[in-house]
Amino acid sequence: MFLWLWFATVAAWQFPVAAQTDRLSDARLAESQRIEVIASAIPATTGIFSTDGSGGGSGVVISADGYALTNWHVVDPCGAAMYCSMPDGQVYDAVLVGIDPVGDVALIKLQGRDDFPVAVFADSDDLKVGDFCFAIGNPFLLATNFQPSVSWGIVSGLHRYQYPSGTLLEYANCIQTDAAINPGNSGGGLFNGRGELVGINGRGSFEKRGRVNVGIGYAISINQIKHFLGQLKSGLIVDHATLGATVSSNRLGRVVVQDILTSSDAWRRGIRYGDEIISLGGRQITSVNEFKNMLGIFPADWRVPIEYRRDDEIFRIFVRLASVHSREKLLDIVQRGPEEPEIDPIPDGKPDIEPQIQPDIEKPLSKRARAIVDTWFEQRDGFANYQFNRKHTESVWSAFHDQAQLSSLNGKLRLSGHEENGLSVQIVLDDESSGLQLGATAHVLTPDSELAKQLEPAGSGGLLSALHLWRRMLVRGPTGSGDVYSLGMLPDWNGELREVLVCNSDGVQVRYFFAPDSRQLTALEFWSSGENDPCEIRLDDYRPVKNVQMPHRFTVIGEEGFLKVLQIDECTIGESP
Amino acid sequence: MSRQAKTLGRVEPTCRAIVFVLAIFQVTDNTGQAQTPSISDVQTRMAKVYGAGGLSRLESWQTATAISDDGLFVTAWSYVLDSGATVVLDDGRRFTAELIGHHPQKELALLKIDVTEQPHFEINRNRTAEVGEPIFAMSNVYGVATGNESVSVQRGVVAAVGEVQTQRGRRTFGYSGPALIVDAIINNPGAAGGAITDLNGELLGIIGRESRNAASGLWLNFAIPREQVALAVEEIHSGKAIQTTTDRSIPAEPVTLELLGMRMVPEIVTSTPPWIEHVVNGSAAWKAGLRSDDLIVSVSQVPTASITHFLEQLAHIDRDSEFFIMVQREDGFLEFQVDVR
Numbered sequence: 066m067f068l069w070l071w072f073a074t075v076a077a078w079q080f081p082v083a084a085q086t087d088r089l090s091d092a093r094l095a096e097s098q099r100i101e102v103i104a105s106a107i108p109a110t111t112g113i114f115s116t117d118g119s120g121g122g123s124g125v126v127i128s129a130d131g132y133a134l135t136n137w138h139v140v141d142p143c144g145a146a147m148y149c150s151m152p153d154g155q156v157y158d159a160v161l162v163g164i165d166p167v168g169d170v171a172l173i174k175l176q177g178r179d180d181f182p183v184a185v186f187a188d189s190d191d192l193k194v195g196d197f198c199f200a201i202g203n204p205f206l207l208a209t210n211f212q213p214s215v216s217w218g219i220v221s222g223l224h225r226y227q228y229p230s231g232t233l234l235e236y237a238n239c240i241q242t243d244a245a246i247n248p249g250n251s252g253g254g255l256f257n258g259r260g261e262l263v264g265i266n267g268r269g270s271f272e273k274r275g276r277v278n279v280g281i282g283y284a285i286s287i288n289q290i291k292h293f294l295g296q297l298k299s300g301l302i303v304d305h306a307t308l309g310a311t312v313s314s315n316r317l318g319r320v321v322v323q324d325i326l327t328s329s330d331a332w333r334r335g336i337r338y339g340d341e342i343i344s345l346g347g348r349q350i351t352s353v354n355e356f357k358n359m360l361g362i363f364p365a366d367w368r369v370p371i372e373y374r375r376d377d378e379i380f381r382i383f384v385r386l387a388s389v390h391s392r393e394k395l396l397d398i399v400q401r402g403p404e405e406p407e408i409d410p411i412p413d414g415k416p417d418i419e420p421q422i423q424p425d426i427e428k429p430l431s432k433r434a435r436a437i438v439d440t441w442f443e444q445r446d447g448f449a450n451y452q453f454n455r456k457h458t459e460s461v462w463s464a465f466h467d468q469a470q471l472s473s474l475n476g477k478l479r480l481s482g483h484e485e486n487g488l489s490v491q492i493v494l495d496d497e498s499s500g501l502q503l504g505a506t507a508h509v510l511t512p513d514s515e516l517a518k519q520l521e522p523a524g525s526g527g528l529l530s531a532l533h534l535w536r537r538m539l540v541r542g543p544t545g546s547g548d549v550y551s552l553g554m555l556p557d558w559n560g561e562l563r564e565v566l567v568c569n570s571d572g573v574q575v576r577y578f579f580a581p582d583s584r585q586l587t588a589l590e591f592w593s594s595g596e597n598d599p600c601e602i603r604l605d606d607y608r609p610v611k612n613v614q615m616p617h618r619f620t621v622i623g624e625e626g627f628l629k630v631l632q633i634d635e636c637t638i639g640e641s642p
Numbered sequence: 643m644s645r646q647a648k649t650l651g652r653v654e655p656t657c658r659a660i661v662f663v664l665a666i667f668q669v670t671d672n673t674g675q676a677q678t679p680s681i682s683d684v685q686t687r688m689a690k691v692y693g694a695g696g697l698s699r700l701e702s703w704q705t706a707t708a709i710s711d712d713g714l715f716v717t718a719w720s721y722v723l724d725s726g727a728t729v730v731l732d733d734g735r736r737f738t739a740e741l742i743g744h745h746p747q748k749e750l751a752l753l754k755i756d757v758t759e760q761p762h763f764e765i766n767r768n769r770t771a772e773v774g775e776p777i778f779a780m781s782n783v784y785g786v787a788t789g790n791e792s793v794s795v796q797r798g799v800v801a802a803v804g805e806v807q808t809q810r811g812r813r814t815f816g817y818s819g820p821a822l823i824v825d826a827i828i829n830n831p832g833a834a835g836g837a838i839t840d841l842n843g844e845l846l847g848i849i850g851r852e853s854r855n856a857a858s859g860l861w862l863n864f865a866i867p868r869e870q871v872a873l874a875v876e877e878i879h880s881g882k883a884i885q886t887t888t889d890r891s892i893p894a895e896p897v898t899l900e901l902l903g904m905r906m907v908p909e910i911v912t913s914t915p916p917w918i919e920h921v922v923n924g925s926a927a928w929k930a931g932l933r934s935d936d937l938i939v940s941v942s943q944v945p946t947a948s949i950t951h952f953l954e955q956l957a958h959i960d961r962d963s964e965f966f967i968m969v970q971r972e973d974g975f976l977e978f979q980v981d982v983r
Contacts, residue, residue: 194795195681195778221794225786241786243796243826270784272831273852274861280796280827281784318734352734352789 116434123202123253131175135252160441163297187261202253218244237361246282295554300453306386476639526600531591708762717835734790781836798826808853893960
C-alpha cells in the first residue's frame with residue numbers, strides 16, 4: 066500500500082513538468098495556427114504605388130473582380146491611376162473608383178482578373194479589447210519583392226475617437242491596436258485572429274519619436290466601411306452625416322440637443338432644443354463622444370432610428386441625416402487635400418524626413434498610366450470616377466426595366482381606386498398633362514409652370530408632380546428624364562438597404578428606391594426643396610397590366626403628418642383619351 | 643475470498659489513494675488553471691487623472707492604479723498633480739482627489755477619492771516579475787480614453803529586470819532604482835501611473851514617468867516593480883524618511899548652512915535670489931553635487947524665492963533626513979539628493 070502511495074507521489078511531482086511540456090506544445094500549436102491564419106489573409110493584400118513612383122501605401126482586395134479598399138490619403142496624391150502589387154509578385158493596373166475624404170476611405174479597382182483572392186469581412190462589433198489582431202501592409206515601402214509585412218498585436222481599445230484635421234480624416238468609432246502601424250501601412254487591413262478583415266489601418270499617435278510606431282495605431286472599422294461601400298462603388302465623393310443639431314452634456318451627464326437647424330430632417334421629425342438623445346442607430350448614447358462616434362460611421366443621406374426623451378415621454382423616429390459639408394465646400398476641401406497628413410507614404414524609407422508637399426501642377430502621365438485613365442476613368446465634377454456611376458446607373462435601371470417589362474409601357478396611364486376612407490381616386494398621367502382627383506377635389510398639372518411650385522394636393526409635398534415625373538421616368542428612362550445618377554445604397558424607412566437613383570430635372574429632385582434582390586421600385590421621394598419634407602410614395606401590390614408590373618397600392622407621406630393610402634382597383638395603359 | 647478478489651481488494655483502496663494524492667497536487671499546483679479575471683475586469687481598476695499642464699509637451703493627464711477598496715490610487719508624482727487632480731473611473735464617475743502624500747525618490751504619489759467597493763490590485767500580494775514573462779500594460783496613453791471609456795491595453799514581455807538611472811531633460815535626473823523593462827512601448831505621454839500586469843491580472847509594476855536611460859540617452863520603457871511601490875506606499879503612510887512639503891514642525895536639530903558646508907551670496911536686498919557663493923570641497927553639499935554659482939530653485943519640490951526663504955526651508959528639515967535641492971546651472975536644471983549625516 067505504501068509502495069503505491071510513494072509511487073503515486075513521485076508520479077504526481079512529475080505533473081508540473083508535464084504541465085510545462087503541455088504549455089510548450091500549446092505555444093507551438095498556437096504558433097502554427099497563427100502562421101496558418103496569417104497565410105490565409107496575405108493573398109488578398111496589395112501594395113499601392115503612384116504611377117510616378119512618388120508614394121504609395123497598402124490596400125485590401127474585397128471582390129474577385131478587383132475592388133480594393135484603402136485610405137483616401139493614400140490615393141489622393143496618386144490621381145486616378147495607380148499600380149498595385151500583389152503577393153503573387155504581379156503588378157496590376159488600378160483605377161480610382163470612389164472616395165470618402167472625411168472618413169479617410171477610398172475604393173479602387175484592380176484590372177486584369179476576375180478571380181482575385183479576397184478578404185473576408187468580419188463583424189467588427191464582435192471585437193473585444195485583448196483580442197489578437199494583425200496588420201498587413203507595406204511599412205516604409207520596404208517590400209521591393211512585393212511581399213507584404215505583417216505585424217501582430219492585440220486590440221488595445223474600441224470605439225475610439227480621433228479628431229479630424231480640419232474636417233477631414235475623422236476616425237470615429239475606430240479600433241486601437243498595438244500591432245505596429247507605420248508610414249506605408251496606411252490603407253492596409255487589420256485582421257482578427259481568424260484572418261477576417263476588421264478594419265483599415267490609417268492613423269497613429271506619434272510624438273517625441275517622430276512618425277514611427279509607438280504602440281498606438283488606429284483602424285477604421287469595417288462595419289463603418291460597410292455603410293459606405295454602395296456609394297463608393299458608384300464612383301461618388303461621399304460626405305459624412307450630420308444630424309443638423311449639436312449636442313452637449315447637461316449637468317446630469319445626459320446628452321441633450323443644444324442647437325438644431327429648423328431646415329433639418331431632425332427638426333421636421335420633431336426633435337427640439339433640450340430634448341435628450343437616448344439612442345442613435347440602435348446604440349445607447351451616454352456621452353457626447355459616443356454621439357460623435359455613432360454619427361461618424363454614417364454617410365450623408367443615411368436614415369437612422371433615433372430615440373429621444375422630452376419631459377417623461379420617449380419618442381422613436383427615423384431621421385434622414387444631412388451632409389456635413391455643402392457640396393461646394395466638400396469638393397473644395399478635396400482639391401486642397403488634408404492639412405496635416407497623419408501617416409504619409411515614405412518614398413525613400415527614412416522615417417525622419419518631413420512629408421513632401423504635393424505640387425499643384427499636374428505631372429504628365431506615363432503611357433501606361435494614360436491608358437488606365439483613358440479606359441477606366443471619366444471626369445465629371447462632383448464625382449470621383451463618373452464612369453462607375455454611369456455604368457451602375459445603367460445596370461440598376463436596366464435590371465428594373467427588365468423585371469417590370471417596361472418596354473410595353475407607353476402612352477397615357479390611368480389609375481382608379483379608392484382611399485381607405487372610401488373617397489374615390491382618379492389619376493391620369495400623360496406626357497403633356499396630368500391630373501389627380503381625390504373625392505370631389507381635382508388637381509391638374511400645368512406643364513409649362515415650375516414643378517417646384519406645384520405641390521398639390523395641399524400638404525402632400527407634391528403628389529401630382531411626383532406621379533407625373535414617375536410615369537415620365539418609366540416611359541422615357543433615365544436618358545429622357547433629366548440628369549440621372551446613382552446615389553449608391555441607402556436604407557429606407559424600415560432600415561432595409563435600397564439601390565437609389567437620383568433624377569434632377571425641372572428644378573426638382575426625385576429619388577427612386579429599388580430593392581436589390583427583386584429589383585422592384587419600392588418607393589420614390591419628390592423633393593421640391595431641401596428644406597421641406599418630400600412627397601414620399603411607397604409602392605407595393607404590384608400586378609401585371611398588359612405585361613407591365615404596376616403598383617396597385619400607393620402610400621403617400623407628405624408634410625406634417627399627411628398620410629394617404631391609395632388602393633388602385635383598375636389600371637389601364639395607353640388608351641386613347 | 644478468491645485470489646483475484648484479494649488482489650482487487652488491494653487495488654481499489656490504492657487507486658483511491660492515488661487519486662487523492664493527485665487531487666491534492668491539482669489543487670495546490672500553481673501551474674493549474676486559476677480563475678483569471680478578464681481584461682475588462684482589470685480595466686475597472688484603472689483611472690484617468692487630469693490636472694495641471696496643457697502646454698506643449700506638458701500634457702495635463704496621466705493614469706492612476708487602484709490599490710484599495712476605499713479609493714486609494716497610486717500614480718506618478720509629476721507636475722500634473724501640482725494644483726489638485728481629478729480622477730475619472732472606468733465607468734466615467736469623476737472625483738476630486740486628495741493628495742495623501744508622495745515619494746519623491748520613487749516619483750510616486752498616493753491619491754484618495756471618496757468611493758467604496760472600488761476594484762483594485764492587491765499591492766502586497768507576493769508577485770515578482772520574471773524576465774520573459776508576458777505582460778499587459780494598461781494606461782491612458784495619449785489621453786485617448788475619456789469619460790466612461792476604458793484605458794488602453796498593450797501587450798509585451800518583461801525584457802529585463804535590474805537597476806536603472808533615468809534622466810529627464812539634458813541634466814535632470816529622474817527615478818533611480820530597481821525597475822522592470824518591457825518591450826511594449828509604455829514610455830508615452832499619459833502612461834505614467836499605469837499598471838503592468840501579468841496574464842492573470844496581478845500587478846507587476848507601475849509605469850514610470852517619461853524618462854531616458856541616463857547611460858544611453860534612449861527613451862526607457864520602464865516600470866517601478868510592485869515591491870518598490872508597496873514599500874513607497876507604506877513609507878508615505880508612515881511619513882517615514884520623506885519630508886512632506888506640508889510638514890510645518892520645526893525639528894530640534896535642523897539642517898544648517900554649516901552642516902551643508904556652503905555659503906550664500908551676501909543678502910544685499912530683502913529678496914536676494916539664493917545664489918550659492920561657495921561650496922567647501924568635500925562637504926555634504928559638495929558630495930551631493932552643489933557648486934558655487936548655482937541658483938537654488940527648490941527644496942524638495944517647494945520653490946525657493948530668496949535666501950531668507952531658503953534658510954527658512956532648511957530650518958524645517960531634520961538633519962537626520964535626506965532631502966532634495968534643485969538648482970539652475972548655466973542653462974539647465976539639476977536636482978541633487980542631499981544628506982548631511
